[in-house]
Amino acid sequence: xxxxKVLDRLRNSSVLSAAQFDKELLCExxxxxxxxxxxxxxxxxxxxxxxMAAAFFEPSTRTRLSFESAMLSVGGKTISVADAKTxxxxxxxxxxxxxxxxxxxxxxxxxxxxxxxxxADLTEYLRIPLVNGGNGSDExxxxxxxxxxxxxxxxxxxxxxxxxxxxxxNIGIIGTPGNMRTxxxxxxxxxxxxENVNHITIFSEMADPLGxxxxxxxxxxxxxxxxxxxxQGSLEYLxxxxxxAIAYLGDGYRFFGEEFQLSAKSKLKDDxxxxxxxxxxxxxxxxxxxxxxxxxxxxxxGAVWIRQALLLAIFDRVRNIVPDNLLN
Amino acid sequence: xxxxKVLDRLRNSSVLSAAQFDKELLCExxxxxxxxxxxxxxxxxxxxxxxMAAAFFEPSTRTRLSFESAMLSVGGKTISVADAKTxxxxxxxxxxxxxxxxxxxxxxxxxxxxxxxxxADLTEYLRIPLVNGGNGSDExxxxxxxxxxxxxxxxxxxxxxxxxxxxxxNIGIIGTPGNMRTxxxxxxxxxxxxENVNHITIFSEMADPLGxxxxxxxxxxxxxxxxxxxxQGSLEYLxxxxxxAIAYLGDGYRFFGEEFQLSAKSKLKDDxxxxxxxxxxxxxxxxxxxxxxxxxxxxxxGAVWIRQALLLAIFDRVRNIVPDNLLN
Amino acid sequence: xxxxKVLDRLRNSSVLSAAQFDKELLCExxxxxxxxxxxxxxxxxxxxxxxMAAAFFEPSTRTRLSFESAMLSVGGKTISVADAKTxxxxxxxxxxxxxxxxxxxxxxxxxxxxxxxxxADLTEYLRIPLVNGGNGSDExxxxxxxxxxxxxxxxxxxxxxxxxxxxxxNIGIIGTPGNMRTxxxxxxxxxxxxENVNHITIFSEMADPLGxxxxxxxxxxxxxxxxxxxxQGSLEYLxxxxxxAIAYLGDGYRFFGEEFQLSAKSKLKDDxxxxxxxxxxxxxxxxxxxxxxxxxxxxxxGAVWIRQALLLAIFDRVRNIVPDNLLN
Numbered sequence: 001x002x003x004x005k006v007l008d009r010l011r012n013s014s015v016l017s018a019a020q021f022d023k024e025l026l027c028e029x030x031x032x033x034x035x036x037x038x039x040x041x042x043x044x045x046x047x048x049x050x051x052m053a054a055a056f057f058e059p060s061t062r063t064r065l066s067f068e069s070a071m072l073s074v075g076g077k078t079i080s081v082a083d084a085k086t087x088x089x090x091x092x093x094x095x096x097x098x099x100x101x102x103x104x105x106x107x108x109x110x111x112x113x114x115x116x117x118x119x120a121d122l123t124e125y126l127r128i129p130l131v132n133g134g135n136g137s138d139e140x141x142x143x144x145x146x147x148x149x150x151x152x153x154x155x156x157x158x159x160x161x162x163x164x165x166x167x168x169x170n171i172g173i174i175g176t177p178g179n180m181r182t183x184x185x186x187x188x189x190x191x192x193x194x195e196n197v198n199h200i201t202i203f204s205e206m207a208d209p210l211g212x213x214x215x216x217x218x219x220x221x222x223x224x225x226x227x228x229x230x231x232q233g234s235l236e237y238l239x240x241x242x243x244x245a246i247a248y249l250g251d252g253y254r255f256f257g258e259e260f261q262l263s264a265k266s267k268l269k270d271d272x273x274x275x276x277x278x279x280x281x282x283x284x285x286x287x288x289x290x291x292x293x294x295x296x297x298x299x300x301x302g303a304v305w306i307r308q309a310l311l312l313a314i315f316d317r318v319r320n321i322v323p324d325n326l327l328n
Numbered sequence: 329x330x331x332x333k334v335l336d337r338l339r340n341s342s343v344l345s346a347a348q349f350d351k352e353l354l355c356e357x358x359x360x361x362x363x364x365x366x367x368x369x370x371x372x373x374x375x376x377x378x379x380m381a382a383a384f385f386e387p388s389t390r391t392r393l394s395f396e397s398a399m400l401s402v403g404g405k406t407i408s409v410a411d412a413k414t415x416x417x418x419x420x421x422x423x424x425x426x427x428x429x430x431x432x433x434x435x436x437x438x439x440x441x442x443x444x445x446x447x448a449d450l451t452e453y454l455r456i457p458l459v460n461g462g463n464g465s466d467e468x469x470x471x472x473x474x475x476x477x478x479x480x481x482x483x484x485x486x487x488x489x490x491x492x493x494x495x496x497x498n499i500g501i502i503g504t505p506g507n508m509r510t511x512x513x514x515x516x517x518x519x520x521x522x523e524n525v526n527h528i529t530i531f532s533e534m535a536d537p538l539g540x541x542x543x544x545x546x547x548x549x550x551x552x553x554x555x556x557x558x559x560q561g562s563l564e565y566l567x568x569x570x571x572x573a574i575a576y577l578g579d580g581y582r583f584f585g586e587e588f589q590l591s592a593k594s595k596l597k598d599d600x601x602x603x604x605x606x607x608x609x610x611x612x613x614x615x616x617x618x619x620x621x622x623x624x625x626x627x628x629x630g631a632v633w634i635r636q637a638l639l640l641a642i643f644d645r646v647r648n649i650v651p652d653n654l655l656n
Numbered sequence: 657x658x659x660x661k662v663l664d665r666l667r668n669s670s671v672l673s674a675a676q677f678d679k680e681l682l683c684e685x686x687x688x689x690x691x692x693x694x695x696x697x698x699x700x701x702x703x704x705x706x707x708m709a710a711a712f713f714e715p716s717t718r719t720r721l722s723f724e725s726a727m728l729s730v731g732g733k734t735i736s737v738a739d740a741k742t743x744x745x746x747x748x749x750x751x752x753x754x755x756x757x758x759x760x761x762x763x764x765x766x767x768x769x770x771x772x773x774x775x776a777d778l779t780e781y782l783r784i785p786l787v788n789g790g791n792g793s794d795e796x797x798x799x800x801x802x803x804x805x806x807x808x809x810x811x812x813x814x815x816x817x818x819x820x821x822x823x824x825x826n827i828g829i830i831g832t833p834g835n836m837r838t839x840x841x842x843x844x845x846x847x848x849x850x851e852n853v854n855h856i857t858i859f860s861e862m863a864d865p866l867g868x869x870x871x872x873x874x875x876x877x878x879x880x881x882x883x884x885x886x887x888q889g890s891l892e893y894l895x896x897x898x899x900x901a902i903a904y905l906g907d908g909y910r911f912f913g914e915e916f917q918l919s920a921k922s923k924l925k926d927d928x929x930x931x932x933x934x935x936x937x938x939x940x941x942x943x944x945x946x947x948x949x950x951x952x953x954x955x956x957x958g959a960v961w962i963r964q965a966l967l968l969a970i971f972d973r974v975r976n977i978v979p980d981n982l983l984n
Contacts, residue, residue: 062757069760069762083741093607097606106397379725381721409717429718433722
C-alpha cells in the first residue's frame, strides 16, 4: 500500500535538497516508483495538462533526458534549455528574472546550474514548483533519490524495522561530500537509516571531506562515520560502495587516482554492490558491468521512475495512475 | 464578443511585421488572448494535428519557450532549432532552401535571425505560415502584440472611442526605433491609436532615431511625436515608459547610460507604467518590481497568451476553443 | 496492397546499414510511405506510448527534425540531443554507456555521429532498436531510403519486373562512395535493381572511389559500373544524377570544382532528374529549382514519410494506421 497522505507532503512543493526527505517520504516515493516501473502503461494522460521546463544552464544529458522521459511518458509536455549559451543568461540576466519568466511558460521547472546559489535566486520570484537538478557543488537531490531507490529495491528490508546486526550495511563513499553534490545528497539520505546502516566510511584525500554543515549533521547521527584513504584495504568490510566520476581535492575536480579505482580484480565481497551516478571514467572498470556488483545500471534504469513518481506527487496525480486498492 | 470575422484575416497568414495589424485586428486578438489567459483549460487538443517549428538561428529563450509553451498547451507539437550552430546554416546554406525544408516538417515556422533579410529570404520557397520572431534590427511583431496586450488590459478604454483628453496617453520610448526591432514594432502599433495616444516622446542619443521609413509613417500620423535626451526631466509628463535592454547608438548596440535608467527613485508619476520586453540590464532597477509601475511582469505573463491567440487564429481553430456564445 | 509480412522483418529491428534492405523490403516500405504521405490524417495516436531519442552527436537539422516530425505526427514523443557539446560525451564517456542510458529513457534511438564506429559501440549494451542517422564516412541508410522513395515515385515501374531496355536507368553518381556515407548508402540500394538499372557511372577525382568493400559488392552485381571525370560530357547519357554538397578527395572533404557542378545551362537530357540530399552548395545551381530536373525537393519532402514508415514498421504499428483492405 502506498501512503498517499505521506506523498501529499510533496504536493505543489519545490525540491531543493535531499534534507527535505525523511525516511517515510523517501520510502513511499520509492514504492510509487516501483509501481510505475512495474506497470508501465501503454498510454497514460495523467499530466496531459502540465508543461515542465527543463532549464539546464549547465548541460547534462542524463538528468535532462530522464526528467523529460518521465514527464512525456505520463502525457506531460516539455520545453527545454539544453545549454546556457542559448539563453539570456549569456547576456547577464539575473536568475530571479529567469524564474519570473518560467511562471508564465511552465507548471514546473527543473534546474541545473553551475552555481550553487542560482537555484535559490531562481525561486525568489517563482510561483511554480522547482526541482533542483544539481546546483554547483551543493546538492543533487533527485540523484540521491535514484541512488536509494536502487538500494531499497536491492534490500527492501532496510526500510522496515531493524534488521539483525550482521545484515546491517557498511557503506563506503568515495569522494568529498562537502564539495560534491551527488555525494552530499547521497550521504544526507543515508543518515535517514540509522537502524540499518551500521557504518559509513568516507574515502577522500582531503583533510576535512565533510565541511561544517555536513559534519554537524553527521555528529547528530547515531551512525558511525570514519575517514580513510585505504579503499582497497577496506573493501572486505563494505556492503555498498558509492562512487563518482571525479573527486574534489581541495583546489578543484580531478579524476580519481588508481588507489580509488574499482575493477573485477578489486577484493570486493561477493555480495557487495557498487553505485555510481554515471557518466563514468577510469574509476569504474567496465569489467564489473557483467558482475553481481553492478547495481549502477539498475540505479540508472530507476532514475526515470523515481523522477516520474516525484512529478506525479508534486502535481497530486498519484491517484490518476495507481488503482485505489493500492493506495491508503 | 470576439469578432471571428476579423480574426479570419489571419487564417493561414504569415506574420512578418507589426504593420500588418490594424486596430481592429489587434483588439480582437487581445480579446482572444484575454479569454485564453482567463480560461486556461485542463486539457485542450485544438492544435493536436499541427507541428510548429521554432527556428531560432539567433538564440532567444523567452521568445522560443513562450511560443513552444503556447503551442503545447493547446495540444500542438514542436520541433526546435535552439541555436544556429546546430544547423546547416553553419555550412552556408541559403535561407530559401531552409524554408523549403520546413514545408516538409512543420505546419508553421517561427523564425528568429540576426539578419533582417533572412525572414524574407526564408519565405521565398515557403508554403506554410511563418511568424517573425525577431529579424535583425527590423521587426519583432509578436513582442509588440504582447506589449499592447499588456497596455490594453491595463487601460481597456484605449481601444474604444475617444477618451477625455486628460486621460489620453503620453508615451515615452527609450531607444532608437529605426534600428531596434522591438522599439520599431511597438511604435508601429502605437500609431494605431491616434484618438487616445496624445503624444509620443522618443529618448535617444541619435540625431535621427526614426530613419526614413518610420519617419514617413510618423509624419502621416496625427499623434504628436518629439525627441528628447532628457528622460528624467520628462518623466512627470509620461503615462507609459517603454524601455529596452540595449540602445542603438549609431555605431552599434550599447547599454544605456545612467540618464536613461529608471529606479524607484526616478520621478515617475504615481500611475505611470513601465514596459520592458526583458531580459533587462541595469537600465531597469529591480527596486521597481514591487511597485505599481511594474507592468513588465504582466507584459511577460501575457506573451504566451497573445502568441497562443495568434497561432489559433492562423490555424483557424478559435472556434474549437472559445464557446459559440462568445463569438460573433 | 502493402505486404505486412515483409514489413514485419523490421519489427523491433535496428537499422544500421542500407545493406539490410532487399528490393522487396525497400518497395513495401516505400508503398507504406506513399500511403502515409497521401493520407495525412488530422490526428493519429499510433505511437502515443513511444518515446524516440534523437541523439545527434553531430548536428544535423534536416535529419533530426524530419525524424522528430515523423514521430510527432503519429502521436509519438521525442527527447533530443541536438549537439554533442551538451552531452557527457564531451567528458569522454563511452558510447556503450550512452547506449545503456537510452535503454532507460526511450523506446528507440536515432543516432548521428562523426565517428563510424560510434553506432556499433552504442549498440553493445542497447536493448532498444537503433536507427543510424549517419555515422562518419560509413552509412546513412534512411537518406538512401528517401532517395529511392523519390525515384520509385518518379518511375514506379522500376520496382516491377523488367522494363524495356531503352527505359532502363543510367545513373550518374558524383562523389566517392567509399568515403561518403550518403553516396555509399545510395549505391548500395541501387544494386538492388539489376533488371532496370542499366549502368552506373561514378564521377570522382579519386583513383579508387569505391574502396575494397564496395568494389566487392559491385563486382558481384550484373549492373555495369564505370568511372569517369567527364561529368559534362556524360550528361546526355544519364537519366538520374545523384549529387552531394561535398566531395571526398583522398585527403578530406572539399567543395566540388566547376566541372562537377550542375546548372540550367548543363546539357541534361529533357527527362533527366537530379537527386541531392541537401543542404547544397554551389554544385547545384538554384536555377534548376523550377525545372523538371528538380527531383531533390520531392526527395526532401518524402524523407519525413519514409522515416515515419520505418518507425511504424519497427514498432509494428502499421496495422494501426493503414486500413485492413490495403494490407496483405
